[in-house]
Amino acid sequence: MKITDFIVEFLISKGVADVFGYPGGVICHFIDSLSKYDTIKQHLTYHEQGAAFAACGYAQERCSLGVAYATSGPGATNLITGIANAFYDSIPVIFFTGQVDTYGLKGSMDIRQRGFQETDMVSISSSITKYSVRIDEPNDIKKELEKAYYYATEGNPGPVLIDLPADVQRAEINVNALEDFDNGNSTLCEPLDDAIRTIVDTIRKYQRPCLLIGNGVKQSGIRDKVRILVERLGIPAVFSMPAVDALPYNYEYNFGFIGANGHRYANFVLGKCDLIIVIGSRMDLKQVGNDRERFAPQAMIIRVDIDRGNLGYKVHKNEMAIRDDIRHFVPEFLKHIDNTSSVDFSGWMKVCKSIKKRLEGYDDEKYTKLIADFSEIIKDDVVITADVGQSEVWVSQNFRFKRNQSFHISGGHGAMGYSLPAAIGSYYASGKPVVSFNGDGGIQMNIQELQFVAREYIPICIVVINNHSLGMIRGFQEANFKKNYQQTTQDTGYLAPDFSKLAAAYDITYKKVRSVDEIRELEINYIDPVIVEIEIQEDTILNPNFGQTGEIQNQRPYLPQDIYEEIMHL
């Protein structure tokens, strides 16, 4: 059997139905093999970065393996941003790159390059993958594919890169003679009963507990189980920004997302609670702040995470760490708490509700209201993606997520250009319509993928929140560079195109809205692709932000002292 046929059959056996990529001479064997099978479809993007993000969106929406491919050299290096995105956001993706023939590789020769478009992708990608390998020996293929799949999906998931020299791709193998990968039967789950009993006892001793839910909950596909957990415990839940959709917006236990640009009320709930149970969140700087001991200083922290490294990066010195796969932990935890055994936290819930009532809408501006209104007209069962910038945070802050909607962003890597290709991948993962939010800057980073949307005529509503500037950085310059808006505004070198003309060029329907009423009149049919431009002023700002005092609830612009005190004394 030809190696690339074997690879395709392997991917099919793992349930992969759609792969994304871009051709080049030394990946043509793989492309040729993909075309032989009806159960897997290859999708041509217009840039390898688009393919990488599409594979991320596909894996995020499906909670399973995504695949992207590229040719050697420039094709492969174009994948890098997407690979890093998958690494930081724990997205299981296998990236296949073509490579020159093994006999044309430079090896240890003291030259930069021997073969045309030869680039050492293994070393380039090694710090942003869980595993990276060039397959030089055809008979290693089975073992290496199994290993790649294992690393991509087991433990804390992430990207893997397989570099395939052209002669290896076309080699014939005897399938029956191939070696398997032995993972050493490593069990990642430690005995849990005692730990869970301790948690249950601990909860009983505290008055103001809360759950902090991270992206791991979504990636693990356990949103529903976590909802049951929240209900049984009867305690407030807050989220990291990428997990803001983990529970529906109007759910009574939902108290918003925390962190630098998080909901003020979410940060106050954390600031006031005495016990935080963290599930699937790595608690990075944007959520916790630089001064980790000052994060929720009165609270005991219990963290559940599969990643030993994440647990080692402590927030409080005396926190309790449980290393487990949350897909295993949450059902086990549920077994230990039934509706009758939980303590009554209704008094604390009442406090949280008052905090929310007092602060919800405190930072509202015209444009943030537009997003809330926009979300009201979006039906359930739709995927939402957002690009990096102010618009992403406004969406996180204001979109009212419904139960069957899911939301994907480029969290850790924060890569502009993610939203549109990730929307494409999400569509193939679920068959659901997608609403992709973009800034006028971010959309231009992978704007070529509009051609993909037009070509395949897929139901993606591409929203461009156009403030005619690179708003997030403009805001940073406003705060830190005395308004020296270099390269971020229309007066200083940045320009956005006329999006109506752009839509016409790609033959995509275009609509423009400026007000709530115009938004209400929008008729999105979830069948045709459409570009919706929401035009807002250049000097839009992003509030709230982390303040300087270290307490997570003390965001800028600072609350009047009397309101702050009033809430802290609730």
Ligand SMILES: Cc1ncc(C[n+]2csc(CCOP(=O)(O)OP(=O)(O)O)c2C)c(N)n1
């Ligand atoms: C690939 C990449 N380059 C640069 C940045 C730095 N950056 C973060 S947000 C931002 C501005 C985004 O502008 P726009 O897409 O118009 O959205 P807005 O902030 O105006 O809503 C920039 C340049 C980044 N995150 N990613």
